[in-house]
Amino acid sequence: MARRHFIGGNWKMNTDLATARTLATALAAQWTEGSSSVDVVLFVPFPYLESVARMIASSALALGAQDLSSEANGALTGEVSAEMLTDLGVTWVLVGHSERRHRIGESDALVAEKLAMALESGLSVVLCVGENLEQREAGHAHEVVARQLHSALAQIAREDLDRVVIAYEPIWAIGTGIAATAVDAAEAHREIRACLASRYDSELASGIRIVYGGSLVPGNAKTIFASLGVDGGLVGGASLKVHDFLSICSAAMIGVSAG
Ligand code: PGA
Numbered sequence: 433m434a435r436r437h438f439i440g441g442n443w444k445m446n447t448d449l450a451t452a453r454t455l456a457t458a459l460a461a462q463w464t465e466g467s468s469s470v471d472v473v474l475f476v477p478f479p480y481l482e483s484v485a486r487m488i489a490s491s492a493l494a495l496g497a498q499d500l501s502s503e504a505n506g507a508l509t510g511e512v513s514a515e516m517l518t519d520l521g522v523t524w525v526l527v528g529h530s531e532r533r534h535r536i537g538e539s540d541a542l543v544a545e546k547l548a549m550a551l552e553s554g555l556s557v558v559l560c561v562g563e564n565l566e567q568r569e570a571g572h573a574h575e576v577v578a579r580q581l582h583s584a585l586a587q588i589a590r591e592d593l594d595r596v597v598i599a600y601e602p603i604w605a606i607g608t609g610i611a612a613t614a615v616d617a618a619e620a621h622r623e624i625r626a627c628l629a630s631r632y633d634s635e636l637a638s639g640i641r642i643v644y645g646g647s648l649v650p651g652n653a654k655t656i657f658a659s660l661g662v663d664g665g666l667v668g669g670a671s672l673k674v675h676d677f678l679s680i681c682s683a684a685m686i687g688v689s690a691g
Contacts, residue, residue, distance in 0.1 A: 435641050437657070437664040438597050440496065440558055442475045442526065442606030442645075443672030450478040451672070454488060458674045460491035463681060467492030470664065473524045473558075474671075478512055486520040499532060500555070502545035511518035525550050526666075528560045528584060530603045540583035547584050547596075548555040556595040558666060559584055560645070561624070565604035573602070574623045581627050590632050597641045598624055599666040605646025610631060614659040617644045621661040650676050653683035655689045 447455065456474065463472055478485045485495050501511035510649075517525065527550060530545040538546075543559075550557045561580040563573040570623040577600070600620045605612050612620070621642045629637035644656055645666030658661055664684045670676040 435639065437470045438473070438558075438641050438643050438683050439470055439664045439681050440473045440524075440597075440599070440643070440645075441473055441677055442498065442529070442665045442666055442668050443477060443671060444498070444668060445477060446672055447477060448478065449480055449483065450688050452476060452484055456484040456487040456493075456555060456557060456672060458487045459494055461527065462674070462678055463492055465682075465685075467649070470519070470681055472681050475524070475526055475558075479491070481517070481520045481522060481641055484525065489521075494524055495520075495522050496526065496558070497522045498525075498526050498529070500550055502542055502549050504549070504553075514549055516557055518553060518555065522555070524556045524558065525562060526558050526599075528580070530560060530564075530601060530606060533563075534603065536641060540613065542579060543580075544584050544586055544591055548587055551588065551592045556597070558597045558599050560599045560601050560644070560666070562599075562601040562603050562606075563579075564602075568602065568604060571618070571688050576672065577620065577624060578627045585631060590636060593636060593640060597643060597663075598628075599643050599645045600624060601645035601666060603646075607647070609647050611647040611649075611652050611656065612644065614655045614662075617662055618659040621659075648680055650679040650683070653680045657684050 473494045473496045474497050497517045501513050512650045527546045561577045563576040591609045625637040625641050641663040643664040644662050648665045648667045649670050
């Protein structure tokens, strides 16, 4: 089954307002050619969402947030609800990024609640999964990713998966300059599809988009995106450089993937 490629730019906590505006303006002006074949979403820090929303309003780019609260509203100082995000024109959100799981301490259970809240609120989601180096070296990578998937998807109906992209982001590859090889990425993506086929069915497993994240740069994007079952990427560091990010987006135009 043909799948449209997806690229997310995850700015993390690495922009100030001026940089966010400059990046958004340049990308909105320059990402035109591939907009018909690749979905490109910018995952912007909360305080800059409104500003960036204005800059990309009539472009081919979509607006994403990096997190959301698992609760709809209430006495939750500092939290940001799904409704607050949709009010600002946000259509996508990241859930379960490893920096939130491991540095901030989000549990599998909280990730599942956030995923459910985002989908109930009409948002589309990039659900991040991935093993750390120790788990990989111990031969437990597939098991860890399967556990993360089953736990996040426990309450999610099949039809809601239309609005979910899975990001396979091995923690040892994030921000390290050591990307997974195309072979490793393809294998992990195959395992994820197998896991989804057992949880739902094979039609869903072959239709869902699975992207790779971790040290993607212009120099490795094409090879990784060309591997079987890899439908694009989630880009951190390189998404802060207009030229690099655009060249990764263009690498995703090599065609819709199959397999
Ligand atoms: P990186 O980050 O591209 O800087 O490795 C990827 C991510 O965390 O989404």
